[in-house]
Every structure is written in structure tokens, then in C-alpha cells.
Amino acid sequence: MDLATERFLRIEAIFQEAIEAPEKVRDLLIEVQCKGDSQLMSEVRLLLEACKAAEQVDETWRSEAGTRGVDSLSLRRVGPYEIDKLLGRGGMGAVYLAHRADGQFEQEVAVKLIDLPLATALFRERFRQERQILAELQHPYIARLLDGGVTSEGDLYLVMEYVDGRPIHQYCNERQLSLSERLGLFLHICEAVQFAHQHFVVHRDLKPDNILVAPDGTPRLLDFGTAKLISPTIDRLDRTLTREGYSSFTPQYASPEQILGRTITAATDTYSLGVLLYYLITCALPYELKELTLEEMIRVICETPPRRPEHQAGSHKKIDVDLEAILMKALRKEPQDRYRSAELLASDIRAYMARQPVAARKGGFRYRAGKFIRRNSVLLLVGSFLAISLLAGITGILWQSHQTNIQKRKAEARSADLRQLSNSLLSELDQAIRDLPGSTGAQKLLVSRVLDHLDRMAADARDDRQTQLDLASAYIQIGQVQGDGYFQNMGDTPGALSDFDKAIAIANSLSMLDRKDREALRVLALALRSRSETLFRAGRTPEAVPLIRQATSAFDILTADSNASASLLAEAANAYGVMGDELGQPMIGSLNDVYGAVAAYRTDLSLVIRARKTDASVARTLRVAAIASMRIGEIEMDTDPVQALRDLDVALQFLDAMPKGEQASFGSARTRSAVLHRQAISLNELGRYDEAARLFDQVYQADLKRQSADPLDTRLLEDLIGDLSDEADGYEYAADPALARNPADRPRNLRMAASLYAKAIPLAEKFLRQEPANENLQETLAELILDVDSLHFALHSPGETKHQEKDQLAILRRLAHDTADPFMLYAVANVFLRVEPRSLRDPQFTLHCAQGSVERSFGTIPAMQLALAKAYRVAGQTARSREEAGKGLAILPPQRPNEPKPRLRKLLEIEAR
Incomplete structure (x- = not known):
């Protein structure tokens, strides 16, 4: 980019930021963004003056149009919506009140579109980012995205839920809400922000004006136009915007890292939530910005401690010390010293409301005891009167306790024996045969022997925490053997889901009993991940994604500990890899959120690297890293095959760094074939058809050898079908006149494609017999049959077709x-x-x-x-x-x-x- 273009983009970005801000802070923002460049400040201000003059001309034209009986806004159509009036204007767009005008149904909506003269590609990309963010954020306390598209003039637009409400601070004051009511409303906001963070979104501009409360008391979080979507692609965009001068925030609610231009994390939002909570409780801000200069802003927000809250909602009642501690923790200067998530902040608020100890106090035994006494004063009073009566029964109780202990020791001994047997069967037998070719039959025998044993064991484990944990882990392992598509399995999806449900029920009950039980939380996360990946492989992605989000949230809590073990970090990395698959793995029924997918894979890689630093000997970390790199390359195959080849080569390097014994294992060898398969697809996309064909043949031979050794493993059938059909696609590309290098080779290429498709048909038929309800398989088989017939028709050899076209097309119509x-x-x-x-x-x-x-x-x-x-x-x-x-x-x-x-x-x- 030349210097003139770069300077223009910087001027434009600062202009967009300034015009979106209230007039009273525009000079401050221009000073912040221009960083002392007086000429740059002058050019931005001239542009603002020109824009203001243009708006005045536009307003005059509208006024004249109104006198002629013409309402220019009401005549403008955006898709099926007709605009009624302007609600507000910002730097990246304007928001209008509109109604549906196509006669389908009546509905008032808010339409946001870019209509400024300086809406260049950079800000259109930011607008597309907001649309992608909103599409993922389906939550009762977040304003919903209803529609989106492009106007007839080529402008991007969003159609959002219209919230006819009041800003949260005005709503609280007008209705004179009590402290508990204000806190309850604030908890809803924390829930919405936590949901956004789980979707890798940091809002970055949380303030009362962006939170409207409907008349029924339901809040809605608005305006994700300044949000940060944590993914490599969006990170690049954010860095570009920052480099060109765009760094959006509202000073009174901005965190120190926003003011200083440092890394934005979820803690940025928790700081803004702290300011919001402070304001809702005290009707004042923790800081006073008098001059609104850059120096003043840095001094006050980044250096000055916040004022201690003195009164509640306008009264003179002292703020409780626990609530003050919560506020002060949320407002700490360094991100690592604050609440790391909105959920942790909400957890302390809930504890405060329940009169339980709050984490921000870090109180000792005396503090916790005092909380207990205040919560249970009535019970303690009654208890004192019962003490004498209880003493009279001590002798009887001791005798009963003695008998109970005898029975408990017997039960514990029986549970220990059962646990040892279970662990032996699952750990030793399963690990011995899981990666052994042809072991599916042995796995069936293992499952039939162990399941009855585990179900009997459950009846004896109700009061034994360790046995329950072992039992839940055993159900997870059995479920993986039965039908988890990420492992060699028997294809019994219903049986797997049933066993995962048992594991989830056990682990969840233990976790509910003790929120600090890290092992119970880990087992729960593993069970949720296993159930999610099984549903995903069965084509039930909408059911799978909420579970994997719960699993990663649990792992986030566990891995926040700096002393987390390498094995735990590897398990968390696996979960993020599954999330990436479900969000955006191409062409297998994902949610098609490629930004979210890449972000999940990057998190996967970072956890693997952290695990390797903790303990390089932990098994499978390199394989997990290889899979994450492969998935990133897979997303890039169609759009950027050159970069895909680079990322896939990184995946091979991870695999090559594994110990030789681990490289030869079933899972690692299958992963290598998958990486080479994707390299071949990328070569086809680049027109390097001969290289791709040789690579496909190498992969097919390796996959065929594995499938021959274990014909019951459905994953291997899927691999073979993919090898043949993707190689056939390459021959079809080579035969396309628009892509062919040598048109004379067209007949040969078409024959090769038809031969490969035909070779895949019996494999798809066999697979479909095992999973007859799988719609993806039904589509695959119909497509293969039609491809063969169509290619023979193109080769003028209809005698080789089976004339099944109409039947297969009918199947596709149904699907x-x-x-x-x-x-x-x-x-x-x-x-x-x-x-x-x-x-x-x-x-x-x-x-x-x-x-x-x-x-x-x-x-x-x-x-x-x-x-x-x-x-x-x-x-x-x-x-x-x-x-x-x-x-x-x-x-x-x-x-x-x-x-x-x-x-x-x-x-x-x-x-x-």
C-alpha cells in the first residue's frame, strides 16, 4: 500500500470513529487517534465539517420533499421491508425503524445499513463481521438477527429485532428498582455477555445506551458493530483497523487496555460490566473525566483508583462491604486481576444475593462462619433448643453408626473390587485392541461383557464419590467403543448416546454437590464432548454444538489454573478441535461458521503447545496439533489452496515428530492419510491433476489395507468413498473445457472419473445398509449413481448406464x-x-x-x-x-x-x- 493510500485510509477510519461518537467527545477521540499529528487532526476535522454540511443539505431536501407530500424514507425498500423513520446514525451505518411490507406477516424491525459516502471495503468487511457475529448470537437477552442481505443499490443491511425499551439505567431509576432487582437485571446482562464470549465475541462497548430493557423487564444487549470476533481472519481485520486509526470505545466505560491500545480479552468486557454495575448501584461513575483530554483519560482510568461506592441508587445507605469488594475486583487495572469471565462476576453476585461468601473478599474461616450464621440464624436458634434432646439419643446413634460403618466398609470393599475389575477390562483390554486392525468384533465382545457389569456397579456406587467417577469414565470409554465417530467404533450410535447420558448424569450430580470438585468437572466435560462428537458424526449438528460449548466452558475453568496438567490441557485441546469441526468443517454438516472454526482450531493449537511445554512426553499432543493444522488447511482448500498446502505440510511435520511407535498406530496412520487426501484436493484446485491423482492412489491403497483388516469399521468405508469420489472430481475438473490444459484428453478424463465413481457405489451401498437413516449417505449414493450415468451419456455410451436417473433425482428432491x-x-x-x-x-x-x-x-x-x-x-x-x-x-x-x-x-x- 502506498503512503497516500494508507494516509487516506487512516483519515477515513478516524472520521468514521469520530462521527459515531457524541459531539462532546469527538475532539478527544480525534486527539487520541491522531496521536499528536496536527495535520492529520486538521484533515479529519475538515472532513467532519464537510459531512455536517452535506447532512444539512440532505435534511433540507427531505424537508422540501415532505412539503410536496413525499416521504423519501418511507419509499425506500430494503428487501421485503419498508423504512418508516430514522432511529439513529453511527459511524458504520444508520438504523431505521421499518416494517415488513411483502404481505407475509406484520412485524416491526430495526434495519441497519451502510449508507455513508465513505463506506469502503474495509468498513463493509466490518459490517459483514457484525452480521456474522449476530447470526451466531441467538440468545434471549441479545437483540436477534432476523434477516440480512444486499439492497438494490448494493448496500449491505441487517434486519434486527426492534426493541421498544429504555436504557437500563433509566429503566431502573424510573421504576425505582431495589438493589436486589437491579442485581437480578444485571445478572441477565452477564448471562448475555458470557454467551457472546463463548462464541469468541468481545463486545468492547458495554454501556447503558447499548442495553435496552423492554416494558416486561427483559433486557436486550445491542450494537455489536464494535465487537471483536476472536479468529485469525477477524484479528487481521482488527489489526488493520487499529493500524489505520480505528479503535472504538466509550471513554467512561473503557478499560485501561482499551485506552492504551493493548490486547482486548473477555476481561475488557468484565471491566465495562463493573462500571455499569457501579453506575446502576450508585447512580454515579467510578471516575470523573472533567477535561476529556487524552492525558486526563490515561491518568484517571489507567492510574487513579476508582472511588469507593458511598450510596445506593440515590439514597445514603452504605454499600455492603461484599458488594464493594465485587465492584473493586471488576474495576482492577490489570486484566489478570479482574474477573476472568462474566460468569465468574455473576457467580459472585449470586453468592452475595444468597448471603454466601464471595470470592472477591477472600475471607477466612471467621468470614465464612459469619455468613453461615447470618444465613441460618433461625435454624441455629431452633438447634440450640434441640441440643439437649439430641444428647439423649447419642448412645443409640453411636450404636447405629457402628453398624452403618460396618456396612459401609463392606460396600467400599465391594466397590473397590468392582472398580478394579472395570478399570482392568476397559483400560487394558480396550487399549490393547482399539488400534488393532480387525478388532471390531472383539470390541463387541468387550461391550457385551462390561455393560451389565457397569450397570450392576451403579447400584452400589451411590454414596462412593470415587467409584462414581470411575463409573462415569467407564461409561465414556464404552460409549466411544460403541459409536463415537472420532474413534474406531461399532456403529452403535444409540447405544453410545445412552452410555454418555449415564456418564453425564453421574458427573453432573457430583459437580452439583461440590462446585470445586475439579475431577467431577473434568469427567463431565469429557462426557459432554463425547456425546457432542457422536451427535455431530450422526448428522445432528444443532444438537451437538450446545454440548461442545458446555464442554469447552468447563475446560476453560479447569485450564485457567496455571498448574493444569499436560494431560488435562490435551483433553481441552481435543474439545476445541471438535468445536472447530462442528462450527465450520467443510461439507460435513457443520454450522458453516468458518471464523469460529478457525478460532477454535487456533485455541486447540495453543493448548497443545502449552501442554507440550508442561510435559513433552504426554501422548497424542502432536497428533492433536496435526489434526488442528489439518482442519485449518481443510477450510482453506477451496478458497486458498496454496496456503492450505502450507498448513497441511505443518500437519505432516507434527506427525513426523511423533515417536515411531506412535506414528504406526491406527489413529496416527489414519490421520496421515487424511492430511495427504486434503493435499491432493488442494492440488486439484490448483490444476496439478497428475500430482493429485498419484497422491490419491497412495492414500487409497493405505485406506484399503486398513479397511480390509477391519471391514466393520464404518469410518474406513467413509474414507474409501471419499478417496474415490474426490479423485474422480479431479478428472472431471481436467475434462472441463474452461479448465483443461489439453482438450484432447477429455474422453480419457471422463472415463477415469466414471470408473472411480462406479467403484465407490458398492462401498456407499454397504455403508448405507449399516446406517439406512443417514441422509448424507443417501445423497452421496444418489449423486454417485447419477454421476456415472451422466458421464457415460457425455461419452455417448448410454448402454453402460443403468437408467436410474429419475429414481435418484426423486431421492435428492426428498432430501x-x-x-x-x-x-x-x-x-x-x-x-x-x-x-x-x-x-x-x-x-x-x-x-x-x-x-x-x-x-x-x-x-x-x-x-x-x-x-x-x-x-x-x-x-x-x-x-x-x-x-x-x-x-x-x-x-x-x-x-x-x-x-x-x-x-x-x-x-x-x-x-x-
């Missing part, structure tokens, strides 16, 4: 139902786009599927944009085809110089012409 995920709709649309003969194609149905895939993926996948562009072209809508292709190109990362152009970019450019 493209109203609740189908975007990947299913995308796959069906692609089949209908290329099925032969052409008389079988249905342009309108194809367009419907392609539109659904883009809408349900929020327009974030370039390959789906390509399918939609093709569908519009086939339907005769050429202009829309070019428009959708352009959107797909806009999603792709910039084309780096001296690097080959990927297949997807080439095809999108063709459609965009």
Missing part, C-alpha cells in the same frame, strides 16, 4: 427439504446443474436449492455462490448470475502475485463476465 442444511442443498443443486440428459434438469428447483444453500450459510461460502450463479444463468437470469459470481469473488482472499489462480476463482470470474 432437499425445508430443514436441510446448506451443504445438502448445495450438493443437490450441483447434481441438478450437471445431470444428463439435460431434459432431466429442473432450472427452478435447482435455483431454489442454490438460493437456500447461500441463505442458510449467510452468503459466506464462495463455492455456494458459484452454484447460485450457475443456477441463475441456467434459469435465464444472466444479470443475477454475474451479480452472485461477483459476491463469490468478493469473499475470496486476495490473489497473491506469482501464485497460480485456483479453480474456484477461475470459474467465478467466468460467471462474472
Whole structure:
């Protein structure tokens, strides 16, 4: 970027920040952002004056239009919505009150769109970020995203729930809420902020004006336009915005790290929550910014201790010392000294309201005893009267206790024997055969022998914590053997889910009994992770994601301890890897949140690195790191195959660094094949078809050897089907006239593709017999059959087809139902786009599927944009085809110089012409 362009972008970014801020703090923000550059400050102020003059002209035009009986705003349509009036304007957009005007149903909404003259690509990307953030944040206390898209003028817009409410501080004061009522309302806000943090979102501008309370008392958290989405892609955008001068905050609620431009974390929001709580309780702020200069702001916020709260909600009642301790901890200068999460802050508030000890006090025995006495004063008074009566029964109780202890010792001995037997069966037998080829039959025998034993053991373990923990762990191991798709398993998904439920029930009950029981929390996290990954592999992603979020939240609590063991860190890393898969692993039914997925994989890697530093000998950490690197490369395969090859090579380096014995294990060898498979796909995307074919053949032979040794393992069938069909895709790409280097090779490439698809069909049929309800398998088989017939038709050899086209197309129509995920709709649309003969194609149905895939993926996948562009072209809508292709190109990362152009970019450019 040349210096002139960089300076213009910096001026623009500071202008956008200043125009969004209240007028009284604009000069302060300009001074902060310009960092003493007087010429830069002058240019920004001139731009603000010009913008103000333009707004005055615009207001005059609107006034004149009103006198002519024309309301310009009411005539503007945004999708199916008609704008009623302007609600507010900010640096990145304006918010309007609108109503649905297509006759479907009546609904008032808030529409936010970029309508400023300086809305360049940088701020459009920030707006897209807000849309992606809101799409994930479905929570009762967060204003919901209802719709989104692009206006006829090309502006991005969001349609959000309209909250007809009052700012939280005004609501509290107008209704004269008590302290407990204010705290209860604040707890709802903490819940919303914690939910956002679990989605890797830091709000960064929590203040009363961004929290509206509806008349029924329900709060709504608004305005994620300044939020930070913790993922590598968004981090790059945030760094760009910061470098160009954009650093958004409201001074009175900003944390010291925001003022100083340091790293933003969840603790940034907990600081703002502390300021908000202070204001709700005292009707005053903890600091007073008199001059609103940069020096004053740094001195007051970063150096001056907050004022001690003196009165409650305008009265002169002293603030309780516990509540004061909570406020002071939330407002500490260093992030590591504050509450690390909104949930921990809320936990202390709940403890305060229940008259229990609060963590911020760090009180000793006397403090805790005093709390206990105040909570139970009535009971203690009654207890003193009962003491004499109790003494009379001591003799009888001692005798009963003696008999009980005898029975307890017998039960403990029996439980110890049962535990030893269980651990022996599970640990020794399972580990001996889990990675052994052909062991599925032995695993069935193991499960049938152990399950009855565990169920009997449960009846004797109710009062024995350690036995219950061992029992829960045993159920997890059995469930993994039965049907966890992340392990070699027997394909018994219902049985696995049942056993995971047993483990969750046991671990959850123990955790509820003692919130500080770290081992119970660890077992609970492992059980939640196992159930989640099993549901995900069974195609039930919406059910799986909440569980994996609970699991990672539990691991976050456990790994916050600086002394966390390497094995615990490795378990937490595994959980984040599963979260990444469920959020954004391509084409297998994920939620298509690629930003969230990459963020989860990066967390996975950081935990692995931390585990390696703690204890490099811990098994499987390198394999976990390899899988995380592979997943990141997998996300990049279509859009940036050159970078994907680099990340996949890092995955191979992790695998190569493993001990030789571990490299040869079943899991590690299968992971290596998966990495090489993805490298082959990336080579196909770059047009290096011969290299890809050789690599696919190498992977297929290794996978075939494993599958032959254990034909009952469904994962290996899935691997083989993927090897054959993805290699066939490469031959089809090579036969495409738009991509082919040698058109004379087209017949040979088509024959090779047809042969590979045909080879995959019996494998898919076998897999489907084992899982007949699996819709992804049904789609895969139908697509393979249609691909073979269509290719033979293209080769003018219809005698080799089985003429099953209409039956298979009927299956695909059934699978493209109203609740189908975007990947299913995308796959069906692609089949209908290329099925032969052409008389079988249905342009309108194809367009419907392609539109659904883009809408349900929020327009974030370039390959789906390509399918939609093709569908519009086939339907005769050429202009829309070019428009959708352009959107797909806009999603792709910039084309780096001296690097080959990927297949997807080439095809999108063709459609965009």
C-alpha cells in the first residue's frame, strides 16, 4: 500500500470513529487517534465539517420533499421491508425503524445499513463481521438477527429485532428498582455477555445506551458493530483497523487496555460490566473525566483508583462491604486481576444475593462462619433448643453408626473390587485392541461383557464419590467403543448416546454437590464432548454444538489454573478441535461458521503447545496439533489452496515428530492419510491433476489395507468413498473445457472419473445398509449413481448406464427439504446443474436449492455462490448470475502475485463476465 493510500485510509477510519461518537467527545477521540499529528487532526476535522454540511443539505431536501407530500424514507425498500423513520446514525451505518411490507406477516424491525459516502471495503468487511457475529448470537437477552442481505443499490443491511425499551439505567431509576432487582437485571446482562464470549465475541462497548430493557423487564444487549470476533481472519481485520486509526470505545466505560491500545480479552468486557454495575448501584461513575483530554483519560482510568461506592441508587445507605469488594475486583487495572469471565462476576453476585461468601473478599474461616450464621440464624436458634434432646439419643446413634460403618466398609470393599475389575477390562483390554486392525468384533465382545457389569456397579456406587467417577469414565470409554465417530467404533450410535447420558448424569450430580470438585468437572466435560462428537458424526449438528460449548466452558475453568496438567490441557485441546469441526468443517454438516472454526482450531493449537511445554512426553499432543493444522488447511482448500498446502505440510511435520511407535498406530496412520487426501484436493484446485491423482492412489491403497483388516469399521468405508469420489472430481475438473490444459484428453478424463465413481457405489451401498437413516449417505449414493450415468451419456455410451436417473433425482428432491442444511442443498443443486440428459434438469428447483444453500450459510461460502450463479444463468437470469459470481469473488482472499489462480476463482470470474 502506498503512503497516500494508507494516509487516506487512516483519515477515513478516524472520521468514521469520530462521527459515531457524541459531539462532546469527538475532539478527544480525534486527539487520541491522531496521536499528536496536527495535520492529520486538521484533515479529519475538515472532513467532519464537510459531512455536517452535506447532512444539512440532505435534511433540507427531505424537508422540501415532505412539503410536496413525499416521504423519501418511507419509499425506500430494503428487501421485503419498508423504512418508516430514522432511529439513529453511527459511524458504520444508520438504523431505521421499518416494517415488513411483502404481505407475509406484520412485524416491526430495526434495519441497519451502510449508507455513508465513505463506506469502503474495509468498513463493509466490518459490517459483514457484525452480521456474522449476530447470526451466531441467538440468545434471549441479545437483540436477534432476523434477516440480512444486499439492497438494490448494493448496500449491505441487517434486519434486527426492534426493541421498544429504555436504557437500563433509566429503566431502573424510573421504576425505582431495589438493589436486589437491579442485581437480578444485571445478572441477565452477564448471562448475555458470557454467551457472546463463548462464541469468541468481545463486545468492547458495554454501556447503558447499548442495553435496552423492554416494558416486561427483559433486557436486550445491542450494537455489536464494535465487537471483536476472536479468529485469525477477524484479528487481521482488527489489526488493520487499529493500524489505520480505528479503535472504538466509550471513554467512561473503557478499560485501561482499551485506552492504551493493548490486547482486548473477555476481561475488557468484565471491566465495562463493573462500571455499569457501579453506575446502576450508585447512580454515579467510578471516575470523573472533567477535561476529556487524552492525558486526563490515561491518568484517571489507567492510574487513579476508582472511588469507593458511598450510596445506593440515590439514597445514603452504605454499600455492603461484599458488594464493594465485587465492584473493586471488576474495576482492577490489570486484566489478570479482574474477573476472568462474566460468569465468574455473576457467580459472585449470586453468592452475595444468597448471603454466601464471595470470592472477591477472600475471607477466612471467621468470614465464612459469619455468613453461615447470618444465613441460618433461625435454624441455629431452633438447634440450640434441640441440643439437649439430641444428647439423649447419642448412645443409640453411636450404636447405629457402628453398624452403618460396618456396612459401609463392606460396600467400599465391594466397590473397590468392582472398580478394579472395570478399570482392568476397559483400560487394558480396550487399549490393547482399539488400534488393532480387525478388532471390531472383539470390541463387541468387550461391550457385551462390561455393560451389565457397569450397570450392576451403579447400584452400589451411590454414596462412593470415587467409584462414581470411575463409573462415569467407564461409561465414556464404552460409549466411544460403541459409536463415537472420532474413534474406531461399532456403529452403535444409540447405544453410545445412552452410555454418555449415564456418564453425564453421574458427573453432573457430583459437580452439583461440590462446585470445586475439579475431577467431577473434568469427567463431565469429557462426557459432554463425547456425546457432542457422536451427535455431530450422526448428522445432528444443532444438537451437538450446545454440548461442545458446555464442554469447552468447563475446560476453560479447569485450564485457567496455571498448574493444569499436560494431560488435562490435551483433553481441552481435543474439545476445541471438535468445536472447530462442528462450527465450520467443510461439507460435513457443520454450522458453516468458518471464523469460529478457525478460532477454535487456533485455541486447540495453543493448548497443545502449552501442554507440550508442561510435559513433552504426554501422548497424542502432536497428533492433536496435526489434526488442528489439518482442519485449518481443510477450510482453506477451496478458497486458498496454496496456503492450505502450507498448513497441511505443518500437519505432516507434527506427525513426523511423533515417536515411531506412535506414528504406526491406527489413529496416527489414519490421520496421515487424511492430511495427504486434503493435499491432493488442494492440488486439484490448483490444476496439478497428475500430482493429485498419484497422491490419491497412495492414500487409497493405505485406506484399503486398513479397511480390509477391519471391514466393520464404518469410518474406513467413509474414507474409501471419499478417496474415490474426490479423485474422480479431479478428472472431471481436467475434462472441463474452461479448465483443461489439453482438450484432447477429455474422453480419457471422463472415463477415469466414471470408473472411480462406479467403484465407490458398492462401498456407499454397504455403508448405507449399516446406517439406512443417514441422509448424507443417501445423497452421496444418489449423486454417485447419477454421476456415472451422466458421464457415460457425455461419452455417448448410454448402454453402460443403468437408467436410474429419475429414481435418484426423486431421492435428492426428498432430501432437499425445508430443514436441510446448506451443504445438502448445495450438493443437490450441483447434481441438478450437471445431470444428463439435460431434459432431466429442473432450472427452478435447482435455483431454489442454490438460493437456500447461500441463505442458510449467510452468503459466506464462495463455492455456494458459484452454484447460485450457475443456477441463475441456467434459469435465464444472466444479470443475477454475474451479480452472485461477483459476491463469490468478493469473499475470496486476495490473489497473491506469482501464485497460480485456483479453480474456484477461475470459474467465478467466468460467471462474472
